[in-house]
Amino acid sequence: MPETLEELDYTVPGPIPARPIVMSGNLTIWPGEVNGKSIAMLGNTGSGKSTSCRRFLEQMMEANVPFSVADIEDEYYGLKELGDVILAGPISHGDAEIDIQLTTEKQCYALATRAYLEKRNVVLMLGDLDDNVRKNFLSAYAMGLFAAGKDVQTRTPHLFVIEEAHEYVPQVGVSRTDACFVALTRCIRRGRKRGIAVMLVSQRPANIAKDLLTQCQIFFCHQVLYPTDKTTYATILDVENLDRRLDDFVPGEVFYFHGKELVQTIISLPKTKSPSITPGRYELPDPECFRPVAEREEIQAEVNNTPTENTDLRVLTVQDHETLLAERASLITQVEQLHRALALSLESDDALEVLERSLAKTYAPGTRTALQMAISALRAAS
Numbered sequence: 001m002p003e004t005l006e007e008l009d010y011t012v013p014g015p016i017p018a019r020p021i022v023m024s025g026n027l028t029i030w031p032g033e034v035n036g037k038s039i040a041m042l043g044n045t046g047s048g049k050s051t052s053c054r055r056f057l058e059q060m061m062e063a064n065v066p067f068s069v070a071d072i073e074d075e076y077y078g079l080k081e082l083g084d085v086i087l088a089g090p091i092s093h094g095d096a097e098i099d100i101q102l103t104t105e106k107q108c109y110a111l112a113t114r115a116y117l118e119k120r121n122v123v124l125m126l127g128d129l130d131d132n133v134r135k136n137f138l139s140a141y142a143m144g145l146f147a148a149g150k151d152v153q154t155r156t157p158h159l160f161v162i163e164e165a166h167e168y169v170p171q172v173g174v175s176r177t178d179a180c181f182v183a184l185t186r187c188i189r190r191g192r193k194r195g196i197a198v199m200l201v202s203q204r205p206a207n208i209a210k211d212l213l214t215q216c217q218i219f220f221c222h223q224v225l226y227p228t229d230k231t232t233y234a235t236i237l238d239v240e241n242l243d244r245r246l247d248d249f250v251p252g253e254v255f256y257f258h259g260k261e262l263v264q265t266i267i268s269l270p271k272t273k274s275p276s277i278t279p280g281r282y283e284l285p286d287p288e289c290f291r292p293v294a295e296r297e298e299i300q301a302e303v304n305n306t307p308t309e310n311t312d313l314r315v316l317t318v319q320d321h322e323t324l325l326a327e328r329a330s331l332i333t334q335v336e337q338l339h340r341a342l343a344l345s346l347e348s349d350d351a352l353e354v355l356e357r358s359l360a361k362t363y364a365p366g367t368r369t370a371l372q373m374a375i376s377a378l379r380a381a382s
């Protein structure tokens with residue numbers, strides 16, 4: 001029986017695994033401590049976040065706590081070497097052949113539900129997708145996970161890792177009613193009772209929505225260099241000479257902070273490699289070695305056929321993704337040509353018109369910004 005109210009509050013669904021998560025010689029975490037809490041994995045690019053995260057997930061696999069990870073850079077498929085991991089996504093990436101093909105948001109939703117209820121590990125391969133498609137897939141997955149934890153009887157721990165989190169839950173630039181923002185926020189704020197722990201991985205701590213960062217209870221702070229990111233760290237960590245100490249950090253070195261516990265350590269290397277770092281030198285095991293093909297086909301059929309009543313889910317598909325990519329490529333070419341025209345000081349009303357027409361047609365954030373900049377430059381020049 002829990003003895004204090006706080007203990008009661010943190011009573012988590014499912015059995016608590018007896019095996020600890022060993023992050024380094026002086027940092028060991030019990031899976032029960034993590035369960036249902038939000039975690040921030042922060043640090044500059046190259047500071048070791050994805051490597052630390054892979055170490056964490058490997059340890060979770062050994063402790064039998066399931067996870068889903070939204071992979072943007074093909075960094076996690078090597079986890080398959082260690083056990084049952086489903087690679088899912090719209091397209092295979094080189095060596096990483098997908099087990100379950102996801103072409104619609106409904107399928108993402110259905111797979112999330114299944115992963116949660118059956119305690120399966122999933123690597124969602126979302127690299128090389130149009131930003132909007134990726135966001136929609138991610139939000140459908142988050143909705144599916146959250147919905148799966150509705151029934152108290154079947155609640156179970158599940159870790160949901162989101163790489164490049166500042167792109168989905170930023171402090172500025174995205175409406176608080178954006179579907180992806182809402183779906184992820186719900187998992188962070190209300191996932192605890194359902195056993196859902198969200199890990200936000202980000203290279204720009206200062207750019208993550210502040211109200212969500214403050215919901216995190218566990219922090220892995222790798223090196224940051226930007227002053228605004230250091231300022232954000234200072235609100236999390238009570239460390240003397242923080243600036244100077246961070247400057248001396250090597251890759252994989254962190255301040256780990258959880259409640260009153262503050263540990264400075266270098267995370268031990270994971271067993272698996274990141275295939276994206278060592279191209280061509282990494283051999284994956286036979287993908288069938290952990291689960292039979294028949295089961296994969298059965299899951300695919302179920303994912304394809306599961307009806308979802310959730311009307312928030314749109315039906316953006318891989319075809320849309322390809323159209324969007326082609327559109328974007330053509331727009332980028334147009335913008336480049338117009339920039340060249342500008343450089344030659346060609347005054348052109350036509351150019352302005354073409355740009356404005358393109359702006360009205362596109363909704364990829366990067367292209368919109370480029371077009372808006374070109375329009376302002378042209379207006380200023382004329």
Ligand SMILES: Nc1ncnc2c1ncn2[C@@H]1O[C@H](COP(=O)(O)OP(=O)(O)O)[C@@H](O)[C@H]1O
Binds near residue numbers: 044268
């Ligand atoms: N714990 C560690 N020990 C030693 N080297 C590490 C460690 N973590 C990361 N590195 C090195 O730093 C590089 C970048 O790590 P990575 O995890 O990709 O960074 P990030 O995800 O923050 O961009 C890796 O290729 C690896 O060589």
Ligand SMILES: [Mg+2]
Binds near residue numbers: 049050051
């Ligand atoms: Mg990374």
